[in-house]
Amino acid sequence: MISPISQQPLAARVAEELLARIRQGEWPLGHKLPGETTLAAQLGVGRSSLREAIRELAGKGVLTSRQGAGVFVTALDVEQGLEDVVRAAEVTAVIEARIAVETEAAHLAASRRTSADIRLLRKTLAAREAARGVIEDYVDTDTEFHRAVLAAAHNEVLSELFDTFVPRIRQAMIAMLRAQPRPAATDADGHGGLIEAIVNRDAELARTLSRAHLTELLTNFTAR
Amino acid sequence: MISPISQQPLAARVAEELLARIRQGEWPLGHKLPGETTLAAQLGVGRSSLREAIRELAGKGVLTSRQGAGVFVTALDVEQGLEDVVRAAEVTAVIEARIAVETEAAHLAASRRTSADIRLLRKTLAAREAARGVIEDYVDTDTEFHRAVLAAAHNEVLSELFDTFVPRIRQAMIAMLRAQPRPAATDADGHGGLIEAIVNRDAELARTLSRAHLTELLTNFTAR
DNA sequence: GTCACGCAACCCCTCAGACAAGTAGACAGG
């Protein structure tokens, strides 16, 4: 039975209840659920609410309904997905993951970068310098520079990881800079040095510089 | 207007139509959709069908509805997920990403490991040695050992990344070992050394050993 | 005995209407 106290929509609670029962094994994979009228009565809700709950789970790929046949279990669990984990994780944990990805990318970029990659790196770094006034623009252009490093590494998996991390970190960075606007004078040098290391194909130096920069970023979050 | 030909449930077609309009930019991120009655009339469908379509997109995280306020766009697109990228990527690209994640994890594990982590590391390494006969078991127990390293790092984002990479690499590793069964006598030493480095809280050594082992793995794939 | 056909029960799909519950902006009063 569904709890009558209405904190979140009934359909959403019914969806959770169904998912819990599916996980529990009440309806195995490929099995058919009871009919709408039966199940709605059993749960003590209207058919509409049950149907909406089924639709919600269908959107997640757990259930599939076939007219005339019934509703069937097509997946035992919702793929939680990396994005949900990232969203729920601490900012520091995400930054640590970003350090892992980006230092390795800098390493690879040093040996794989093309002249086009170099052009993009210099261009995005210049944009970053130009946007030093507005915090949001500064964060976004900085992100573009780092994305250019990832692009120079020519590894789509690493690039995809970076793009997954960015949204979670962006808000936190903006908030941090707003609360404590650091001069970050050495920042530009660090970035410029990273470009030079990549240009000179010095993989070890690129990795070291990248790590140094990001570790400093992490320190700003752990310090508070 | 929704096409009247009924090949697929109306609610599903409405969901597609809404998603197409969202992608097209008709309702920007964070914007409110028209009221249900208005939108249903505009699309030429009943309010129930529209609501089920909204629920389907809500299940995918694209829309969020708040009673009394309206329905809002919370994502511009359905996340295709890292899994698809990993599945389509070259094995070498995935291994490179794994190197990034795992070397950093070894680094973190050296400073964060608990005694329980150490126990799990030794236990999984022993299981790995015991399973040296059967290729599949060997690969799986090896995976468990590396997963234990990730667990010792105490970073859920990195752990999630590892679990995402494993399925793609597993098949490739089994195929490789079947084709070219290497003695891998030095392998065990490398893993044992990694455990010792983690036990001794030697972060730099742990990273170095982890990198050496995985780079050798990568070489086996790039060599052919 | 076996197979094909038809039918009936069951199921999901869609619509319409009504009322409840919540939100947010307008507005008057302090």
Place this chain on the structure above:
DNA sequence: CCTGTCTACTTGTCTGAGGGGTTGCGTGAC
């Protein structure tokens, strides 16, 4: 300027009805 109330609008939920598809059983022919 702030605050509380009120109202129009929005989503949430239920009910009843009819349409159309699927499945499986029973029947009859071979």
